[in-house]
Amino acid sequence: MNILVLGTGCAKCKSLEKITREVVAEMDLDAEVTKVEDIVEIMSFGVMTTPALVVDGKVVVKGRIPDKNELRHMLTK
Amino acid sequence: MKRLIRQKKTIWVIAGLLIVWALVYDYLEPLTNYLTYNLFGLEQGKRLTEAIRFFVFEFPKVLLLLTLIVFFVGIIRTFFSPERTRRALAGKTTFAGNVMASLLGIVTPFCSCSAIPLFLGFVEAGVPLGITFSFLIASPMINEIAVILLFGMFGWKVAVTYVVTGLVIAITAGWIIGRLHLEKWVEEWVYKTKMGDASDTEEKLSFSDRIPFGITAVKEIVGKVWIYVALGIAVGAGVHGYVPENFMAALMGKSAWYSVPLSILIGVPLYSNAARIIPIVSVLIEKGASLGTALAFMMAVIGLSLPEMIILRKVLKLPLIFTFVGIVSFGIMIVGFLFNLIF
Structure with missing residues (x-):
């Protein structure tokens, strides 16, 4: 699984990255989590509100931080 | 179930x-x-x-x-995402577009850290520059916290006045910037940005x-x-009975004509949110500052800020930033003078 955390470095983006990594570790997923900070690259996903989460090329959440339960759900699909 | x-x-x-x-x-x-x-x-x-x-x-x-x-x-x-606003504003003509952008600016969530993606997204969608600016002016200046604090501390008249004059400034300033055709002062790379389509990820939600x-x-x-509200009101409570009534009158009162431009000059570089500034403004008014001057100070602090300008420098060349700050400050100044005249 390929997970991207999109965010320019705001506080919310950092906390999304943190809980994503935590959930991946908890669920023992075979996933690579990468932080994308380049604004042009972020825009290429059609995202205008950070933070956003991209799982296998698909934007699953943007503009907010999901709670861990929701996140687990998003990563099992 | x-x-x-x-x-x-x-x-x-x-x-x-x-x-x-x-x-x-x-x-x-x-x-x-x-x-x-x-x-x-x-x-x-x-x-x-x-x-x-x-x-x-x-x-x-x-x-x-x-x-x-x-x-x-x-x-x-939750009904207004920036992505939706962007689609709504694409291809709008001036004036009607400026009005719409300013109104959408009130309800669309915005923070200065998302100013750049917003700007890029709007430009890429073909939203004219002036309309984009109307949005960028209205969005931080008019928000629910400012409105509710004004209502709570000064009553509905001041709150409505703030919203209406804020809208007028956003609409006119955006319109003027549009008429000046300043596209040349936008960094070239902005026009090369390609934005992906994420409309299918729009979340469908029940009430x-x-x-x-x-x-x-x-x-x-x-x-x-x-905490800021508490601090502000505590200062207000302290000052309430102890500082003389017209302590600020000489500096920020009606009689001092220079008070409006001066408070804008002080207010623009300052960066603060509505919650921090409004309790302070209420103290200023109680101690003799006139409404127009206080309103101008507040708009300058909330609407224009140095950090936002520094962020915008990534996409805008300096002359455009100066033009933007100049036009908006001028608008705020007129509002300040007008209110000192009326009230």
Whole structure:
């Protein structure tokens, strides 16, 4: 699984990255989590509100931080 | 099924809380009086007593209003994402587009850290530069926190005035920037940005799905802002009885014509949010600052800020930033003078 955390470095983006990594570790997923900070690259996903989460090329959440339960759900699909 | 029951429960809890809210708000004044005079046993009419009473009354009042509005605005905002606003504004012509952008600026969630993606997204969608600016001016300046604090501390007239004049500034300033055709002062790379399409990721939500967004907004915003409101009102309460009435009159009163441009000059580089600045402004007004001057100061602080300009420098060349700040400051100045004249 390929997970991207999109965010320019705001506080919310950092906390999304943190809980994503935590959930991946908890669920023992075979996933690579990468932080994308380049604004042009972020825009290429059609995202205008950070933070956003991209799982296998698909934007699953943007503009907010999901709670861990929701996140687990998003990563099992 | 389980989810449905939980949702129903949430709606009932919210309804119950609303009733409690209305009751507390309604009985706040007698409650405050009882608390200060009877329970604390403070002597009526004394300076210290009145200062304490002021705080015990104002702080919960403003906090109650804030919680309620932030909750509903949190829900309303789920209907307006920047992505949707961008689609709505694409291909709009001037003026009507400026009006629409300014109005959408009020309801679309915005923080200065997302100014760049917003700007890029708008330009890429073909939203004209002037219309983009109308949005960029209205969005930070007019927001629910500013409106509710103004309402709580000065009444609805001042709150409405602030919103209307803020809108007029955003519309006209954006319109002027559009007419000046300043596209050449936008960094070239901006026009090369390609934006992907994420319209299929738009979340479909039922109304009860949106309630948690209201709750999150309350936790996030009220949780962050309450301390500033408390501090501001505490300062206000302290100053209330002790600092002479017209302490600020010479510097920020009506008679001093230079007070409006001066307070804008001080206000523009300052960066603060509505929650921090409005309690301070209320102290200024109480101590003799005129409404127009105070309003201009507030708009300059909330609407224009150095950090935002530095962020925008990534996409705008310096002359355009100066033009933008110049036009908006000029608009704020007119508002300041006008209000000093009328009120």
